Amino acid sequence: MGSRAEGSRGRWGIQMSILLDKNSRMVVSGITGSAGSFHAEQCLKYGKGIVAGATPGKGGQTHLGVPVFNTVHEAVKNEGVDSALIFVPPPFAADAMLEAADAGVKLIITITEGVPVLDMARVKKDLQRRNAAGQTVRLVGPNCPGIITPGQIKAGIMPGYIHKADGPIGLVSRSGTLTYEAVWQLTQRGIGQSTVIGIGGDPIAGSTHIDILRLFEEDEATKAVVLIGEIGGTAEEEAAEFAKNHMSKPVFAFIAGKTAPPGRTMGHAGAIIEGGSGGHADKVAALEANGVTVVENLSEIGKTVEEKFMGAAQAA
Amino acid sequence: MKLLEYEAKEIFKTFGIAVPSTGGVIRDANDIDAALKKAGDGPWVLKAQVLAGGRGKGGGVKLAKTEAEAREIAEKMVGMQLVTHQTDAKGLKVEEVLVDQASDIAREIYFSVVMDRKSGMPTIIASAEGGIEIEVLAHEKPEVILKMPVDPDRGLEPYQGRRLAFDLNIPQKQIGAFVKMASRLVQVFLKLDASLVEVNPLILTPEDELIALDGKMVTDDNALFRQKELAARRDPEISELEREAKKTGLSYIGLDGNIGCMVNGAGLAMGTMDTVSLAGGSPANFLDVGGGANEEQVTKALKIILRDSKVKAVLVNIFGGIMRCDTIANGVIAAAKAVDLKLPLIVRLEGTNVKEGKALLQDSGIKMEQADSLWEAAQKAVAAAGESK
Structure with missing residues (x-):
């Protein structure tokens, strides 16, 4: 675990709350496309952070008030960007991630849904190679809503206003709208969020539940974590074990897909029960066995956090 | 998409893999x-x-x-x-x-290539004890299962193939043939963007010939844009209704229950099904109308849901994020009118402009119940489906 003496800077060299804050400098890959343009504008309305765009062949233009470059490398050189937000369509998304990593950004957030899994295997291999060689680069996504540090910066497609700033809850999720539902329940009860991260619903994700739990554990602003998972894979089982062995902060979890039939992909490419693994019951059992509070009723996430964490925190 | 045995074996053959x-x-x-x-x-x-x-x-x-x-x-x-x-x-x-x-079988071997989520690497799973299902084998004799990660760019290295061959006790004179076959099966996986290539059993005949007796393949739907030949195939697993929904950009899976569900986002759609079930009901479908649910999508979705004659009530659960609730409300109203909806309709809207959205629904003249929470909506839907039986 990172030492508290590091103050507000974690081991990734990014100021707390985790991964992104008001000092972040982002480039948007695909800023001139329809999705990229629309969502970059929403992000800029929420807070600063986006300082450049990158679209091949559109270098020299200004879009949404920020300079557009032909390459991410130019954006890094001219604007000192440290993170990239990717809206590039699926056939070109892997290339955009590789470009951002090569340009030296520390954080890549890929919103794009539908990236071929084999492309992600190649991207993951490249990032592992870079990190092993001493570069620091982290990927969040693909197929995710992005990251928001409420009140400071929004890097993604989530509606900003449903969040409440300066709160104690860190939230990590494989799903988009399910996250909004959970955040909204917290906000309505007056419980704010430190950082909310969507890690995406694809089989191969840049960051896993464990990666984000580790950051939340180190983050001083975060006092408890809500983990939202779904059927498919074993990421929740691994997160459960991590929570038990490495986390001092309480973890609450909701797992979607109790009623999902095996063998069918439930919208998200990664949400499939296959070969006897990835089922709901196994995940819930693993989480509960490792001391995580599992919320059964989706409508009671906010209520449970309020009663079991806020209540306890007040009493203490 | 899953391929049938004969389709997989036809593909194997084009890669130079021996089949019967x-x-x-x-x-x-x-x-x-x-x-x-x-x-x-x-x-x-x-x-x-x-x-x-x-x-x-x-x-x-x-x-x-x-x-x-x-x-x-x-x-x-x-x-x-x-x-x-x-x-x-x-x-x-x-x-x-x-x-x-028919082939004479001297030995049965299990061989597959899967995408391992945890490592993010294509991985060979093999066992000298083939012929039975790998799940059963994994449960009963996990020690006889071999795992070998493969580089997604380079494929199987010859030394990896040899290691596997020796561990699987392939006869000395067939080591080369086995390495070739294993390497080609990995190529099928990599070249065709598969998420599973399985041969169970891969057999050795009494003459020590290696043959892929059975074949199974699952392809990565995300990669169909660059797998034109696979994309043109008909997915044998999905129903007509599911096929139609897919064409219109909706993610729909038919289930056995009687409460039709329309939700934006895959995770929330699953969560909604779970909530219906927790409230004592049974969902008729999984349906994700997409993150930006607009009027057209909502109408299409409602039409698909109603094609299932088991449906006795419709539950709409939309979390309006970027798409505002008033826009969604207009979509629901237009859709209900377009299909002349007779079944009970329960709508739960939340998010941006929720007040305006709810008012629009209220004043629309369409018979429906509104709910403030998903739990309330699920309970109302279960009650309505029970009554209209």
Whole structure:
């Protein structure tokens, strides 16, 4: 675990709350496309952070008030960007991630849904190679809503206003709208969020539940974590074990897909029960066995956090 | 998308992987004679082409020693409902039967290539004890399963193939042939963007020939844009309704219950199904209208839901994020009018402009119940579905 003496800077060299804050400098890959343009504008309305765009062949233009470059490398050189937000369509998304990593950004957030899994295997291999060689680069996504540090910066497609700033809850999720539902329940009860991260619903994700739990554990602003998972894979089982062995902060979890039939992909490419693994019951059992509070009723996430964490925190 | 056995084996063959001599598939028992002739000398094996494991035990794999026997089996098998431990009680209708020349089996090996989520690497799973399902083997004898990660760019290195061959006790003179076959199966995985390539069993004949006796493939739907040949195939697993929904950009999966669900986002759609079930009801479907649910999508979704005659009530659960609730409300109103909805409709809207959205629904003149929370909506839907039975 990172030492508290590091103050507000974690081991990734990014100021707390985790991964992104008001000092972040982002480039948007695909800023001139329809999705990229629309969502970059929403992000800029929420807070600063986006300082450049990158679209091949559109270098020299200004879009949404920020300079557009032909390459991410130019954006890094001219604007000192440290993170990239990717809206590039699926056939070109892997290339955009590789470009951002090569340009030296520390954080890549890929919103794009539908990236071929084999492309992600190649991207993951490249990032592992870079990190092993001493570069620091982290990927969040693909197929995710992005990251928001409420009140400071929004890097993604989530509606900003449903969040409440300066709160104690860190939230990590494989799903988009399910996250909004959970955040909204917290906000309505007056419980704010430190950082909310969507890690995406694809089989191969840049960051896993464990990666984000580790950051939340180190983050001083975060006092408890809500983990939202779904059927498919074993990421929740691994997160459960991590929570038990490495986390001092309480973890609450909701797992979607109790009623999902095996063998069918439930919208998200990664949400499939296959070969006897990835089922709901196994995940819930693993989480509960490792001391995580599992919320059964989706409508009671906010209520449970309020009663079991806020209540306890007040009493203490 | 899952491919049928014969489709997988046809692909294997184009990659130079040995498969049994085959007469192809028949869809009509009368075509059996031509298929037998094409397959070569008997005996033959007739195999029901359905996407379920355990076909042998269910009567979907039969050996025929004579032509008369083959004819008799074909007549029974084409059109039968095949029930296995992987199907429901109704089973799957056998539309196609594969006619292969039977092979002599000395040994059965399990071999597959999967995408390992945890490492993010294509990974070979193999075992010297083939022929039974890998899940069963993993449960009963995990120690006999070999795992080997493969570089997604380079494929199987020869030394990796040799290690596998020795660990699987492949006869000395067939080591080279095995390495070639393993490497080609990895190429099938990489070149065709598969998420699973499985050969179970991969056999050794008494003459030490290596043959892929069975074949299974699952492709990555995300990669279909660059796999034109695969994209053109008909997914045998999905229903007509699911196929139609897919065409209009909706993610829909039919289920057994009676409460139609329309939700934006896959996770929330699953969560909504779970909530309906927790409230004592049963969802009729999974349906994700997409993150930006607009009027057109909502109308299409409602039409699809109502095509399922089991549906007794419709639950709409939309979390309006970027798409505002008033826009969604207009979509729901237009959709209900367009399909002349008679069933109970329960709507739960939340998010941006929720007040305006709710007011629009209230003033629309369309009969519906609104709910403030998903739990309330689910309870109302369960009650409504119960009453309208």
